[in-house]
Amino acid sequence: MIIKTETDTIHPYTFDSSNMHGNADIVYIPEDFDELRQAIKSCFDQNIPMTFSGAGTGITGSRVPNGGAVISTELMKGISVFGNGKVTVQAGVTLNELDDFLRPQGYFLAPNPTEMNSFIGGNVATNASGSRTFKYGAIREHILGLKLILPDGEIISLNRGEIFADSYKLSLSSESGKKYELQLPVYKMPATKNATGYFAHENMDAIDLFIGNEGTIAAIAEITLKVLPLPESIIGGIVFFDDADKLLDFVIEIRDMSLINNKSNPESVKTISARLIEYFDNPSLNLLRPKFPQIPEKAIAGIWFEQEYSTPNEDEIMGEWYAMIQNYTGLSDDTWIALSDKEHKEMAEFRHELPLQVYENLTENSQKKVGLDTAVPIEHFPELFRFYSEVFGNLPLQYVIFGHIGNSHLHANIFCQNDEEYALALQIYDRCIDKTLALSGTVSAEHGIGKLKKKYLRKMYGDKTVDDMIEIKKYFDPKLLFGIGTMFDINKI
Secondary structure (H helix, E strand, O other): OEEEOOHHHHHHHOEOOOOOEOEOOEEEEOOOHHHHHHHHHHHHHOOOOEEEEOOOOOOOOOOOOEOOEEEEOOOOOOEEEEEOOEEEEEOOOEHHHHHHHHHHHOEEOOOOEOOOOOEHHHHHHHOOOEOOHHHHOOHHHHEEEEEEEOOOOOEEEEEOOOOEOEOOEEEEEOOOOOEEEEEOOOOOOOOOOOOOOOOOOOOOEOHHHHOOOOOOOOEEEEEEEEOEEOOOEEEEEEEEEOOHHHHHHHHHHHHHHHHHHOOOOHHHOOOOOOOEEEEEOHHHHHHHOOOOOOOOOOOOEEEEEEEEEOHHHHHHHHHHHHHHHHHHOOOHHHOEEEOOHHHHHHHHHHHHHHHHHHHHHHHHOOOEEEEEEEEOOHHHHHHHHHHHHHHHHOOOOEEEEEEOHHHOEEEEEEEEOOHHHHHHHHHHHHHHHHHHHHOOOEOOOOOOOOOOOHHHHHHHHOHHHHHHHHHHHHHHOOOOOEOOOOOOOHHHO
16 A cells, blocks of 8 residues: 655645645555555544545546545556456556457447546446447446445445345445445436436436445445447548538437437448437637648538448448438538548547647636536437527637537536636526526536536435435445535535
């Protein structure tokens, strides 16, 4: 176990990619499960608050400590028990490291969370998702087992499909035989991708309570994941549009076709069946143009798609895509198509260049950023899309809107040069949150609540539901030592 107590060695663990900063007295870096449990138990016995640290790629402040100890899983890199479509990993394995392990063996983790340097433990803690979530769902749907450590050092091992709630009453046992009996909150989660608060559903699988807990009730030590065989072939494309209404119509048609066709075996599909549908607005394209000058001048937005397919069906599928594209844009001849690994890598670089440009924009210009992460049920997405277009089209601030349009989920980032602009951006943020909630959506589709979105959790669910969630927090963490300030205000507990 590595222990850090000097201020300069602690500092890298006191902030995340949101640029929120905190403080800590000590950092523990365990190298295996036993050392992780030892660090937790030692802090528990001394009443020291604990904050769990992943890679620091989060943008809501969950890993930012409010004093006490930071426990980093960065050295917990074990990958084991691969076979039968399953792999078990320790919490500190990154998505890149898992991909490097799986790909030579012909497998992949399907949801594809965007930040490949993120830790899988952090992905589980926030129920992370990514571009391929359109077809494959968030990481929750690929978690088969968890090995957890509670604040007092008790160990709970859960396998999906073994323990279920009786209506809203859940019974668990630790490995030492300690019994846990609790009442789950009764509330309705939005019918869209969602990363807000504790998962609760009638007769739910026990494992789902701990996915997305953001380090507030249990430490995630080991994860068993479902992994899938690599697809035989993939077609990718970036389609450019000169009309926003036609873009929206295009998205709705390919989305609805794909939601049906993705239920079939790719070998039998000979038509459109996208595994991802991603959006770039005009300001996003403008940020990317210096590095990608081949973006058409007349383009006001773009859509990136991918589809898995069987090679004998390639010509038929490509013909379907070309026909669809020609129906909806006057820039069909400017479409970029990827079939080879090299072409797919170039297309992925296009997608991943945008957040890099956003970050450079912030650092070079000493700007603040206000970022939305909202999603709504698919039937309400056209209204949200047009609302965003109206609000941001009249905004006298720099911004970009991009993201997972196939999931009715967009990221809007507003850049602020001064306090006056920041105050205006927060007003716009609140307007967009209010509209999202009016459309039965979520305030956080994939980034979690953390320390920055706590008031919006209450706005989304109401005081009673959040107070019921706090009772779960207090049940597993009666000393209030795990992740204090994450999800819930300390003065509310």
